[in-house]
Amino acid sequence: MTLAGKTAIITGSNSGIGLGVARELARAGADVVLNSFTDRPEDHALADDLCREFGVAARYIAADMTDGSSARALVAQAGRCDILVNNAGIQHVAPVDEFPPATWDRIIAINLSSSFHTIAAALPLMRKAGWGRVVNIASAHGLTASPFKSAYVSAKHGLVGLTKTVALETAEEAITCNAICPGYVLTPLVEAQIPDQMKAHGMGRDEVIRKVMLERQPSRQFATVEEIGGTAVFLCSAAAAQITGTTISVDGGWTAL
Numbered sequence: 001m002t003l004a005g006k007t008a009i010i011t012g013s014n015s016g017i018g019l020g021v022a023r024e025l026a027r028a029g030a031d032v033v034l035n036s037f038t039d040r041p042e043d044h045a046l047a048d049d050l051c052r053e054f055g056v057a058a059r060y061i062a063a064d065m066t067d068g069s070s071a072r073a074l075v076a077q078a079g080r081c082d083i084l085v086n087n088a089g090i091q092h093v094a095p096v097d098e099f100p101p102a103t104w105d106r107i108i109a110i111n112l113s114s115s116f117h118t119i120a121a122a123l124p125l126m127r128k129a130g131w132g133r134v135v136n137i138a139s140a141h142g143l144t145a146s147p148f149k150s151a152y153v154s155a156k157h158g159l160v161g162l163t164k165t166v167a168l169e170t171a172e173e174a175i176t177c178n179a180i181c182p183g184y185v186l187t188p189l190v191e192a193q194i195p196d197q198m199k200a201h202g203m204g205r206d207e208v209i210r211k212v213m214l215e216r217q218p219s220r221q222f223a224t225v226e227e228i229g230g231t232a233v234f235l236c237s238a239a240a241a242q243i244t245g246t247t248i249s250v251d252g253g254w255t256a257l
């Protein structure tokens with residue numbers, strides 16, 4: 001229980017990687033604050049489940065990451081933030097000359113600007129506590145590009161830049177700021193695409209995963225949310241105290257190509 005006594009805020013954590021990271025932080029003993037923009041009984045039930053399973057304090061706070069003041073209010077409402085995981089993110093695929101401007105703005109707001117706002121709100125709390133960890137969930141697309149993902153690739157590259165800047169501004173304090181860059185991770189969202197891809201390509205599940213979905217991931221295996229969560233726990237551990245301003249790829253070799 002290395003993270004006992006720490007409070008972690010994880011944005012966009014009612015599903016997928018965010019929930020997986022929250023689970024691993026709770027397993028390591030951290031109290032957790034879950035978040036998304038919805039405010040449904042099932043969102044709050046996720047926090048109750050973590051309390052029961054790991055014996056930590058857990059709650060769910062609704063806040064929309066498209067809005068900077070809501071992002072700051074999330075941190076203020078949590079009241080304490082030793083570990084900040086900026087995970088909320090969306091995707092849209094279209095050629096740059098056809099990319100809807102409102103969708104561009106929304107992706108930049110959620111995938112990049114919300115992290116600026118949560119970090120700005122969290123740093124004073126980390127300084128007061130004398131310790132802090134910022135973990136930004138970027139992407140292999142924070143380091144490389146793909147066609148038709150202009151907003152996502154721009155936001156994730158921006159997030160890597162923000163990570164380095166915050167690391168330099170906090171370098172002399174017991175605060176670190178790093179980015180995890182996942183390749184393709186098997187989340188419910190990705191799982192749901194498999195039947196359609198099987199149909200479109202006339203392939204079985206394993207073949208469509210290997211040949212189509214994981215074409216750029218040399219391991220030909222998805223990363224898991226537990227692996228991303230475990231990496232976040234490592235970045236919060238004493239062993240990672242001097243790791244700051246960097247990216248850790250969890251991508252099966254994607255960015256080595």
Ligand code: NAD
Pocket residue numbers: 011012013014015016017018035036037063064065066087088089090110111137138139140181182183184185186187188189190
């Ligand atoms: P997901 O759709 O399961 O998770 C996204 C989370 O963000 C959800 O909890 C959603 O409710 C939340 N969210 C969306 N809009 C929001 C808003 N306006 N305010 C607050 N929360 C909001 O997808 P995921 O695959 O788990 O993605 C999580 C993060 O990981 C994203 O930043 C994504 O870019 C990144 N990522 C995912 C993969 C992958 O293969 N799944 C790979 C690399 C990076």
